[in-house]
Amino acid sequence: MNAVHIVMEAAPDPADLTLIEQKVADAAVSAAGVGVEQEIAVFVRDDDGRTVGGVCGITWAGYCELHAMWVDEAWRGRGLARELIATAEDEARRRGCAQVIFMAYDLLAPGLYERLGYDTVATIQDCPAGSAARWYRKRL
Numbered sequence: 001m002n003a004v005h006i007v008m009e010a011a012p013d014p015a016d017l018t019l020i021e022q023k024v025a026d027a028a029v030s031a032a033g034v035g036v037e038q039e040i041a042v043f044v045r046d047d048d049g050r051t052v053g054g055v056c057g058i059t060w061a062g063y064c065e066l067h068a069m070w071v072d073e074a075w076r077g078r079g080l081a082r083e084l085i086a087t088a089e090d091e092a093r094r095r096g097c098a099q100v101i102f103m104a105y106d107l108l109a110p111g112l113y114e115r116l117g118y119d120t121v122a123t124i125q126d127c128p129a130g131s132a133a134r135w136y137r138k139r140l
Helices: 014-032 080-094
Strands: 038-045 051-060 063-071 099-105 119-125 132-139
Touching: 038 063, 038 080, 051 080, 063 080, 080 099
Parallel strands: 063 099
Antiparallel strands: 038 051, 051 063, 099 132, 119 132
């Protein structure tokens, strides 16, 4: 067997990151014995086809985990975040999910997710320093 080495990489190859994420997903599927992850993504596009917002994540084993949501600053304040989340929730329901979970930073969208019916299930203070990160959940 070959020797192994621990290597810190400040700019890792995206393929290596994908490999690690896929191996964790495969192990979780194997351990749970329940289906495979399905990606979920909803986009906002302007008339020229440019992406000006979106939300993405996965559905698996009866839940939806959102990984990121963003709306271009020029398009904020028009209800697009609400529409993105509602569309993702509708798709999650269609896929048989009973809940949506995700983590978000208070400094980016304070109060938004509570207004959309999400409950804080965990808070990590000083993440980033001077603010907080929250884990949210909404039962569908």
